[in-house]
Structure formats: C-alpha cells, structure tokens
Amino acid sequence: MLFQVEMDVIVTPDTDMxxxxxxxxxxxxxxxxxxxxxxxxxxxRIVGQYRNISIFDVExxxxxxxxxxxxxxxxxxxxxxxxxxxxxxxxxDDDS
Amino acid sequence: MLFQVEMDVIVTPDTDMxxxxxxxxxxxxxxxxxxxxxxxxxxxRIVGQYRNISIFDVExxxxxxxxxxxxxxxxxxxxxxxxxxxxxxxxxDDDS
Amino acid sequence: MLFQVEMDVIVTPDTDMxxxxxxxxxxxxxxxxxxxxxxxxxxxRIVGQYRNISIFDVExxxxxxxxxxxxxxxxxxxxxxxxxxxxxxxxxDDDS
Amino acid sequence: MLFQVEMDVIVTPDTDMxxxxxxxxxxxxxxxxxxxxxxxxxxxRIVGQYRNISIFDVExxxxxxxxxxxxxxxxxxxxxxxxxxxxxxxxxDDDS
Amino acid sequence: MLFQVEMDVIVTPDTDMxxxxxxxxxxxxxxxxxxxxxxxxxxxRIVGQYRNISIFDVExxxxxxxxxxxxxxxxxxxxxxxxxxxxxxxxxDDDS
Amino acid sequence: MLFQVEMDVIVTPDTDMxxxxxxxxxxxxxxxxxxxxxxxxxxxRIVGQYRNISIFDVExxxxxxxxxxxxxxxxxxxxxxxxxxxxxxxxxDDDS
Amino acid sequence: MLFQVEMDVIVTPDTDMxxxxxxxxxxxxxxxxxxxxxxxxxxxRIVGQYRNISIFDVExxxxxxxxxxxxxxxxxxxxxxxxxxxxxxxxxDDDS
Amino acid sequence: MLFQVEMDVIVTPDTDMxxxxxxxxxxxxxxxxxxxxxxxxxxxRIVGQYRNISIFDVExxxxxxxxxxxxxxxxxxxxxxxxxxxxxxxxxDDDS
Amino acid sequence: MLFQVEMDVIVTPDTDMxxxxxxxxxxxxxxxxxxxxxxxxxxxRIVGQYRNISIFDVExxxxxxxxxxxxxxxxxxxxxxxxxxxxxxxxxDDDS
Amino acid sequence: MLFQVEMDVIVTPDTDMxxxxxxxxxxxxxxxxxxxxxxxxxxxRIVGQYRNISIFDVExxxxxxxxxxxxxxxxxxxxxxxxxxxxxxxxxDDDS
Numbered sequence: 001m002l003f004q005v006e007m008d009v010i011v012t013p014d015t016d017m018x019x020x021x022x023x024x025x026x027x028x029x030x031x032x033x034x035x036x037x038x039x040x041x042x043x044x045r046i047v048g049q050y051r052n053i054s055i056f057d058v059e060x061x062x063x064x065x066x067x068x069x070x071x072x073x074x075x076x077x078x079x080x081x082x083x084x085x086x087x088x089x090x091x092x093d094d095d096s
Numbered sequence: 097m098l099f100q101v102e103m104d105v106i107v108t109p110d111t112d113m114x115x116x117x118x119x120x121x122x123x124x125x126x127x128x129x130x131x132x133x134x135x136x137x138x139x140x141r142i143v144g145q146y147r148n149i150s151i152f153d154v155e156x157x158x159x160x161x162x163x164x165x166x167x168x169x170x171x172x173x174x175x176x177x178x179x180x181x182x183x184x185x186x187x188x189d190d191d192s
Numbered sequence: 193m194l195f196q197v198e199m200d201v202i203v204t205p206d207t208d209m210x211x212x213x214x215x216x217x218x219x220x221x222x223x224x225x226x227x228x229x230x231x232x233x234x235x236x237r238i239v240g241q242y243r244n245i246s247i248f249d250v251e252x253x254x255x256x257x258x259x260x261x262x263x264x265x266x267x268x269x270x271x272x273x274x275x276x277x278x279x280x281x282x283x284x285d286d287d288s
Numbered sequence: 289m290l291f292q293v294e295m296d297v298i299v300t301p302d303t304d305m306x307x308x309x310x311x312x313x314x315x316x317x318x319x320x321x322x323x324x325x326x327x328x329x330x331x332x333r334i335v336g337q338y339r340n341i342s343i344f345d346v347e348x349x350x351x352x353x354x355x356x357x358x359x360x361x362x363x364x365x366x367x368x369x370x371x372x373x374x375x376x377x378x379x380x381d382d383d384s
Numbered sequence: 385m386l387f388q389v390e391m392d393v394i395v396t397p398d399t400d401m402x403x404x405x406x407x408x409x410x411x412x413x414x415x416x417x418x419x420x421x422x423x424x425x426x427x428x429r430i431v432g433q434y435r436n437i438s439i440f441d442v443e444x445x446x447x448x449x450x451x452x453x454x455x456x457x458x459x460x461x462x463x464x465x466x467x468x469x470x471x472x473x474x475x476x477d478d479d480s
Numbered sequence: 481m482l483f484q485v486e487m488d489v490i491v492t493p494d495t496d497m498x499x500x501x502x503x504x505x506x507x508x509x510x511x512x513x514x515x516x517x518x519x520x521x522x523x524x525r526i527v528g529q530y531r532n533i534s535i536f537d538v539e540x541x542x543x544x545x546x547x548x549x550x551x552x553x554x555x556x557x558x559x560x561x562x563x564x565x566x567x568x569x570x571x572x573d574d575d576s
Numbered sequence: 577m578l579f580q581v582e583m584d585v586i587v588t589p590d591t592d593m594x595x596x597x598x599x600x601x602x603x604x605x606x607x608x609x610x611x612x613x614x615x616x617x618x619x620x621r622i623v624g625q626y627r628n629i630s631i632f633d634v635e636x637x638x639x640x641x642x643x644x645x646x647x648x649x650x651x652x653x654x655x656x657x658x659x660x661x662x663x664x665x666x667x668x669d670d671d672s
Numbered sequence: 673m674l675f676q677v678e679m680d681v682i683v684t685p686d687t688d689m690x691x692x693x694x695x696x697x698x699x700x701x702x703x704x705x706x707x708x709x710x711x712x713x714x715x716x717r718i719v720g721q722y723r724n725i726s727i728f729d730v731e732x733x734x735x736x737x738x739x740x741x742x743x744x745x746x747x748x749x750x751x752x753x754x755x756x757x758x759x760x761x762x763x764x765d766d767d768s
Numbered sequence: 769m770l771f772q773v774e775m776d777v778i779v780t781p782d783t784d785m786x787x788x789x790x791x792x793x794x795x796x797x798x799x800x801x802x803x804x805x806x807x808x809x810x811x812x813r814i815v816g817q818y819r820n821i822s823i824f825d826v827e828x829x830x831x832x833x834x835x836x837x838x839x840x841x842x843x844x845x846x847x848x849x850x851x852x853x854x855x856x857x858x859x860x861d862d863d864s
Numbered sequence: 865m866l867f868q869v870e871m872d873v874i875v876t877p878d879t880d881m882x883x884x885x886x887x888x889x890x891x892x893x894x895x896x897x898x899x900x901x902x903x904x905x906x907x908x909r910i911v912g913q914y915r916n917i918s919i920f921d922v923e924x925x926x927x928x929x930x931x932x933x934x935x936x937x938x939x940x941x942x943x944x945x946x947x948x949x950x951x952x953x954x955x956x957d958d959d960s
Contacts, residue, residue: 016301046178047867061195079337082149089127097925144261160949164720171684227380279332291467293528349467371448397591411569416569431657483637540661545661624752673829716960755771756909763896764899849911
C-alpha cells in the first residue's frame with residue numbers, strides 16, 4: 001500500500017549543528033535500512049530546498065506511522081502524508 | 097532529469113461528459129505511450145480525488161512543457177511542477 | 193484501517209435540483225449499505241454546513257478510493273482524506 | 289452534544305523534554321479519565337503527525353471549553369473545535 | 385448556549401434578482417421571528433460587504449443546524465459557525 | 481458606533497508566566513471598567529482557544545485605537561478589527 | 577473619520593459589457609460627486625489591475641456602508657474596508 | 673525602471689476558442705512590438721502552465737499600467753506586478 | 769510616482785524595548801524629514817494594530833527602495849509595496 | 865535551461881550580525897563568480913524587501929540544486945524554484 005510522504009527539514013542559524021549532524025547520520029543509516037527492506041520505495045530531493053518527496057510501501061497506516069515517528073530527524077521535520085492507489089492508466093507493475 | 101507533476105482534473109455537474117470521455121480515452125492512450133517511452137516514469141492516483149501524482153523523466157524543461165501541454169485532458173487540468181534531483185540518501189539506481 | 197473523510201457538497205442556486213435530489217436519494221441508500229457493512233463507521237454533519245465528517249474502516253487505500261468514487265453525489269463533492277491510526281492514549285477497542 | 293476537536297502538539301528541538309514528558313504522562317491519565325466518563329468519545333492519531341482527531345460528547349459549549357483548557361499539554365497545543373450534529377443518513381444510535 | 389455565525393451572501397451580476405428578492409423578503413420575516421423568540425440574539429452588518437455577524441442562543445448544536453438550514457437565503461450563503469462560552473472577564477448577565 | 485474585535489492571546493511554554501499573570505489581572509480590571517462605561521459592549525470566549533470575540537461601542541476609530549493599545553495584554557495579542565453597522569433585519573434597539 | 581477601501585472589479589470574458597459600461601459611467605459620476613463632497617478623499621489605481629485603493633472620510637460606519645452599497649459597480653466588486661486613525665508620526669493636518 | 677509581471681491566462685473548456693485565438697494572435701503581435709521597443713525586456717513561460725513571467729522596463733508606473741491594460745488577452749488574465757531595482761550584487765549592466 | 773507601502777512593526781514580549789524605543793525615536797525624526805520633503809505623502813495608523821498604511825511619492829523604484837531600507841525600524845518590520853497610478857475617476861490634482 | 869529562483873533573506877533583531885555580515889560578503893563573491901560564469905543570468909532586488917528574483921541557466925536540476933545549497937547565506941534563506949522555458953512570443957535569442 002503506497003503513500004507519498006513529504007518531509008521538510010527545518011534548520012535555522014540557531015540550530016545546534018553538532019546535534020543535528022549526529023542525527024542526520026543516523027537518519028541516513030535508517031533510510032538505507034528501510035529502502036533495502038522495500039518499505040521506503042523512493043526518495044527524491046526537491047531542488048533548492050531541504051525537503052524530500054518519498055514513496056512508502058507499507059502494510060497499514062499504523063506501520064507507516066511507526067516508521068515515520070522513528071525517523072532520527074523527526075523533531076526537525078514537518079511531515080505530510082498522502083494516501084495513493086493504482087492509477088487506471090498505469091502500465092507499470094510496481095506502481096501499486 | 098526528474099520532475100514531480102501533480103494533475104488535478106476539474107469535472108463538475110456542468111461538464112459535457114461526452115466530450116470529456118472522448119478526451120479521457122485519448123489521455124489514456126497518450127499516457128501509455130509516454131510511459132512506454134520512459135518519459136512518464138510513475139503515475140499514482142490520490143485516494144478519493146480526481147488527482148494524480150506523477151514522475152516525469154525528461155531531457156529539459158522545454159521537453160516537459162511540450163509533453164504536458166499536449167495532454168488531451170489539459171483544458172480540464174490544474175497542473176503543478178516540482179523539479180527533483182537525486183537525494184543523497186537514495187540507494188536506488190533509478191531515483192535519478 | 194481507519195481514515196477520516198471530509199465531504200463538502202457543493203450546491204448553488206444554479207444546481208439542477210431534480211437531478212441532485214435523485215442522486216441524494218441514491219447516496220443515502222449507498223451510505224446505509226456501507227454503514228451496515230461496517231466500512232463507513234461514522235458520519236456526522238458539521239453544524240450550519242453541507243459538509244460531513246466520516247470515519248471509514250477499510251482493507252486498503254484502493255478499497256477506500258473505490259468506495260468514494262462510487263458515491264452517487266461524488267460529482268458535487270470536494271473530498272479530503274486523512275489516514276488515521278490508533279492513538280496511544282485510546283482506551284476503546286474500536287478506535288482502531 | 290458532539291464536537292470534533294483537532295489537537296496539534298508543537299514540539300521542537302528547543303522543547304524542554306523533561307517538563308514535556310511529565311505533562312504528557314498527566315495528559316494520558318486525564319484522557320483516560322475523560323474517555324471512561326464518556327466525555328471524550330474517540331481519539332485517533334493522524335499518521336505521521338503529532339496531531340489527533342477527537343470526538344467529544346458534552347452537555348454544553350462551556351463544559352467543552354473547561355475540559356480542553358484543563359488538558360495538561362494545552363500550553364503545547366493548537367486546538368480547533370468543530371460543532372457536529374446527527375447526519376440524516378446515519379444509521380448508528382451513537383452518532384449523536 | 386451561544387454561537388457566533390458569519391453569513392456571506394453571494395450575489396453576482398448573473399443572479400436572478402427576482403428569485404433572490406423573494407427569498408430575501410422571506411429571510412427578513414424568518415429572521416424577525418427568530419429574533420423575537422430570542423434564538424437569534426444579535427445581527428450586525430459588516431461595513432461594505434453583503435455579510436453579517438450574528439449571535440445565536442440555542443439549546444444544542446442540532447437546533448442551531450436546523451435553524452440555519454431553514455434560512456430562506458441559505459442556497460446563496462457561505463456560513464461559518466464558532467462556538468462561544470462565557471468569558472471570565474464578562475460582567476454582563478446576558479453574555480452567556 | 482460598533483466594531484467587532486477579535487483578540488488572540490499568544491502564550492507558549494516559553495512565556496514568563498509571572499509577568500503574564502500580573503498583566504492578566506490588570507487586563508481584567510481594565511476590561512471591567514470599559515464594560516461598565518459601555519465602551520466594551522460584549523465579550524465572549526471562543527471554545528477551546530485563548531481567543532475572544534468582543535463588540536466595542538465607541539465614538540470614533542481613534543477612540544477604539546486608543547482603548548485597544550492600552551490593553552495590558554496587548555503585547556501578547558494579535559488583534560483584528562471589523563467595522564459593523566445596523567443590519568436592516570435587526571429588531572433590537574441595541575444592535576446599533 | 578478615515579477608512580481605507582479596496583475595490584476589486586471582477587470582469588470576465590462572459591461579462592455583458594454593454595450593461596457594465598453603462599454602470600461604469602454611472603460609477604464615475606457618483607465617484608466625482610463623492611470626491612467633490614469630500615467623502616471620497618483619494619482614489620488610486622493599482623498598476624496592472626482592475627482594482628483601486630481609496631480613502632474615505634465619513635461621519636460613521638453606517639455612512640460608509642451606505643455610500644459603498646450605492647456604488648453603481650458594487651455587484652461587480654469585491655470590497656474590503658480597513659479603519660484608519662491618525663498616526664503619531666504624521667505632520668499633515670489632513671491625515672486625520 | 674524594471675518590474676516583474678506575472679500573467680496567468682485563464683482558459684477553461686467553456687472558453688469560446690475562436691474569440692480567444694483571435695485575441696491570442698493580436699497578443700503575440702503586441703508583445704513583439706513591445707519587445708522590439710525595449711519596454712518588454714523578457715518573457716518566459718512557466719513549465720506546464722498557461723502562465724508567463726516577464727520583465728518590463730518603463731518610465732513610470734503609469735506607463736506600465738497603460739501597457740498592461742492594452743494587452744489583447746487582458747480579459748482572460750490574472751496579472752501581478754512586482755517593482756524591482758538593481759541588486760547590489762549584480763555585475764550586469766542591463767540588470768537595472 | 770506613487771506607491772502604497774504597508775509597514776507592520778513586529779514587537780513581542782521578548783523585544784528589547786530599550787533598543788526598540790531608541791530606534792522608534794529615530795524613526796519618527798526620519799519620517800518627519802521625509803514627510804517635509806514630500807517623499808512620504810501620507811501615513812495612517814490601522815486601528816488596533818502596530819501597522820501603518822503610507823503613500824510615497826518618489827522618482828523611481830530605486831529611490832523608494834533606498835528610503836525604505838534606511839527606516840530605523842526596518843529590522844522590526846514586514847514591508848509590502850504596491851505600485852499606484854492615477855485613477856481615471858480621480859478629480860484631485862494630487863492623486864498622481 | 866532556465867529557472868526563476870526567489871530568495872528571501874530572513875534577518876531579525878536577534879540575528880548575530882557579525883556572523884551574518886561575514887557570510888554576506890562571501891555570498892557577494894560567490895554570486896559574482898556564478899554571474900561571470902553565466903550560470904546566474906540575472907539578479908534583481910524586490911523593492912522594500914530583503915528578497916531577490918534571479919534567473920539561473922544550468923545544465924540540469926542537479927546542478928541548480930548544488931549551486932543553491934552552496935550559497936553562503938542559504939541558512940538564512942527561504943528559496944523557491946520555478947522551472948522556465950522559452951515563451952512562443954519571445955523574440956530574444958537569450959530568453960532560452
């Protein structure tokens with residue numbers, strides 16, 4: 001079951017960058033693990049912004065919620081979730 | 097080069113559905129052709145809405161513009177384009 | 193799996209009320225059927241507006257999409273979907 | 289008399305988490321008490337967000353106001369209230 | 385129990401003014417009746433706009449909804465409802 | 481001459497509550513005085529929010545401005561003013 | 577007593593221009609009359625838009641409302657009113 | 673003196689395309705003339721939209737207003753104007 | 769050449785009022801000087817807000833930018849600029 | 865390939881101006897270098913604001929992203945990117 005997730009990372013001149021960088025490294029490892037498991041299907045960066053657009057493939061709303069709340073950078077993020085389904089015009093097997 | 101494209105299709109009780117359905121059939125054929133060529137990488141439907149989220153892979157801004165303006169349903173659409181690039185955390189070959 | 197769904201019904205002085213009332217009767221029957229099946233768990237009217245807040249319980253995003261697109265009043269509606277999950281403070285068995 | 293209440297909890301990297309966690313524990317106890325009394329009919333978490341959608345069943349606007357202002361996490365919250373009433377299509381006894 | 389209600393009346397150069405004026409006369413009579421009964425406590429016009437701000441005093445959300453849906457000009461209106469309660473600083477007996 | 485005034489009071493976990501409470505007491509006394517003088521005709525609390533809706537009756541824009549700028553809690557407030565006039569449907573002597 | 581008034585004039589390709597031009601001529605005459613009387617102190621056009629910014633000088637909210645509702649182009653307008661008062665830094669006699 | 677001008681062209685399935693195309697041809701000729709005169713310094717299309725971003729170089733606000741109101745497609749447009757000036761970091765002679 | 773300028777002054781309970789008051793005195797002197805020179809044609813206070821609406825009369829966009837950036841309170845301000853021109857209905861010599 | 869980039873620089877009374885000015889000098893040097901290379905085609909200041917509108921000419925989305933993330937003032941900025949293409953009415957060789 002697919003969801004689009006947009007993640008904005010809020011960093012300001014006041015952010016404690018030592019703490020942030022530590023969490024960012026943890027975030028990368030966590031993202032790699034979820035990508036390898038197939039749960040985090042895609043991640044793209046929006047040009048010029050500290051923001052990504054991702055596609056998650058999960059069993060349920062609850063699983064997605066748990067995965068997102070465990071993001072190491074979650075306290076720095078503004079997250080928006082959009083439920084997706086197969087488009088009748090899609091010809092790809094993996095668009096659902 | 098990747099772009100996220102959101103397409104809202106505006107249909108109201110006043111829409112001439114005969115004309116619309118004709119264009120919708122043309123839209124499907126056109127979408128299939130672009131998907132097969134690899135230009136239209138993904139298309140997903142947003143749950144409960146006449147709206148899709150798509151990923152296009154094109155050579156240039158100009159190519160994307162031409163592809164979108166040729167959509168048979170374009171006169172019924174509200175279209176928003178977001179330029180994407182590879183996310184440093186992505187492990188997929190085809191996320192860029 | 194639970195979703196909050198908000199449905200605005202757009203009726204103006206220009207609406208053909210004969211057509212609308214016919215669809216409204218079909219909508220009521222359809223809603224009753226989905227409520228009895230347990231798919232449409234709750235429906236409340238927002239005070240002073242032609243708008244409802246509903247809770248759906250479905251197997252998947254795709255099932256929810258199909259149920260919503262089949263609403264007889266869908267052409268008159270503006271629909272927004274919010275995925276829900278169990279709140280850690282809930283004590284009710286049926287809040288998930 | 290039913291009301292939908294949306295509660296956003298605002299936590300940032302600057303939040304004093306010791307104080308916050310103390311209040312969060314008090315919030316949970318308070319929520320349990322109100323749920324058991326039947327005043328707080330439902331509480332759901334919005335996927336990916338520190339936000340809930342709740343249904344309250346109270347005697348009056350004043351009672352709802354007093355219950356909400358006493359929320360231990362109120363100073364961290366952005367709260368929105370929507371008055372509800374029975375929908376003519378509802379078949380459930382407890383949708384009003 | 386008090387509610388603030390804002391009513392925008394949407395009239396355009398396309399509005400059939402004969403129908404509208406007929407409904408407006410009915411609206412005035414209906415408003416007078418509700419004011420005399422004490423249900424519609426106040427009505428003020430916003431300067432320069434076809435919009436009013438009103439205070440209703442009703443027994444329940446359901447009663448308010450029924451009163452508003454019966455407004456003869458309802459099909460021309462955009463209505464917003466805000467639940468009120470007594471302010472701790474009020475010294476007036478009739479501010480609640 | 482009547483005006484609707486909406487006052488949002490912004491209090492966060494960072495607010496110095498000792499200072500705030502002192503000003504709040506002064507605010508209450510000031511509000512009582514203006515209510516007794518007839519300048520501050522009504523004050524209602526919006527349910528679930530630190531926000532009020534008030535009706536002022538003043539001689540001029542300038543008088544209203546001076547009264548509002550002297551609110552002890554003004555530095556914590558976001559204030560919006562809407563000029564009102566008598567509604568042609570009003571039957572109350574004091575709705576203007 | 578001064579008010580800023582913004583007037584947007586909504587004209588579309590569907591507007592009956594014969595009717596509109598007739599009203600526009602009446603509007604101009606009406607505006608001249610109010611300017612000569614001193615009620616309509618200033619009127620400026622916003623560059624590139626069918627919108628003006630005006631300053632009115634009236635005795636009361638009610639007088640302003642009556643003047644605005646009598647604008648011949650009112651059915652084509654979206655009007656917003658902002659109450660003004662003398663700025664403590666102004667050195668002009670006629671800025672209040 | 674430079675201004676950024678954004679022009680949205682509003683075309684719907686209801687637009688009379690014969691009239692529109694006639695005006696569009698006139699618009700192109702008018703644009704060419706203004707570009708050759710140096711008044712309309714740049715025009716770019718926004719990808720996927722019937723919208724352009726332009727840079728005008730004019731003597732005064734009044735001249736810009738007259739040029740824009742004379743656009744043959746003006747009745748179909750939503751226009752926004754932003755005044756520009758030389759940026760202290762610019763190294764180009766023609767950025768002012 | 770005329771421009772409307774709106775200036776919001778952002779003051780919070782955290783503002784260092786000693787620094788602010790010093791700048792406010794400088795602002796007043798600067799405003800008087802520009803008013804006397806005719807550059808700052810009007811300044812009005814919006815009722816109930818720390819916000820003014822002003823009319824500037826300048827030679828060019830660049831001159832306006834320089835005047836605004838030199839405002840002693842600029843670091844506390846949110847500034848919006850709207851280019852104006854003579855309205856065809858104006859009868860005043862000094863409305864352009 | 866052209867993109868419009870809007871950059872808002874967020875400076876408040878709390879900003880450490882020594883650090884900011886250092887970065888601003890670096891920003892200017894960086895901007896000069898990109899302008900000389902032809903990547904940063906235009907930069908204009910918006911009147912009255914700490915905001916610029918720029919035109920970039922790059923090989924790809926990825927190149928634009930890298931150029932923007934390397935802006936010395938990026939931590940103080942809010943950046944928005946709009947992909948552009950040649951307008952069919954343009955007569956300039958360098959509008960694409």
